[in-house]
Amino acid sequence: MKVLVIEDDATLGRALQEFLSDHDYATDWLADGERALSALKNYAYDLIVLDLNLPGVDGLEVLRTLRADGNPVPVLILTARDDLADRVAGLDAGADDYLTKPFELAELAARVRALARRHNGNAQSLIEFGSLTFDGVHRELRVAGQRLALSVRELSVLEMLLLRPEKIVTKQQIVQKLSVIDADFSENAVEVYIYRLRKRLEGVGVAIQTVRGFGYSLELKEVTS
Structure with a gap:
């Protein structure tokens, strides 16, 4: 919450x-x-x-x-x-x-x-995409039913991507939204959080793709064993 x-x-x-x-x-x-x-x-x-x-x-x-x-x-x-x-x-x-x-x-x-x-x-707060379920009220992310602990800012960046799955979210959009709360939030910070989220989402069938020159997109990805 x-x-x-x-x-x-x-x-x-x-x-x-x-x-x-x-x-x-x-x-x-x-x-x-x-x-x-x-x-x-x-x-x-x-x-x-x-x-x-x-x-x-x-x-x-x-x-x-x-x-x-x-x-x-x-x-x-x-x-x-x-x-x-x-x-x-x-x-x-x-x-x-x-x-x-x-x-x-x-x-x-x-x-x-x-x-x-x-x-x-x-509230209708659940967002589902692939194996991910995001609860906007309790601020929780679950992967295949298991809670995945993320920081507040990691959750905020991921929430923006989940609200527009398979569509481009630009760095500027992320900075504009989060810098209202955190004045020091920058494009470099976006890259740091995207890197962290990619690591956390490895192997779950969902990936953050870089659309060069534009931003990022949350996509479904085939899981390989």
Whole structure:
């Protein structure tokens, strides 16, 4: 499950990212509304933890834009604004839950689990190609039913290829999508992750082909004994 934390306080943002990652959520953290909106146009998340007091584009505007674009991702507002009017405004703008600061981490975890259960019940998240089955909710890849452990970035690159099997995905497309979350992500990084994925997928009947001058394509491959 992929979570995006949008929080301008660096200490809290990093702490939330670490806490949620420790609970097996693939978690990204952004500190301003403008970058968050860019990320949400290019990257799919299963849950958003959203502060309202953001620099530039504030949290409510992020939420309203998200819903206006038809994005149904569950949103948990996490904010110091504890007035009734603020809670009503947040929920009316499309939030699924509202938690005020200060808060207990155990309560945050419980609310995230509740939203995840609700989302998982409606999600159609499985992508299958050859012997590969990718679960977008739980962020797992299985090969012939057996789980294959990959890093978060390896999974993200492979997901892009799985969403367009046997079609070309360019380096630029991969960089554009992942650099929204990781500003240091480059074309060299793409090559590194493609190399790693090729090694991990050896002998499973699926291969990443290089289309010289264009990018990469995920293809079925005959397994030879």
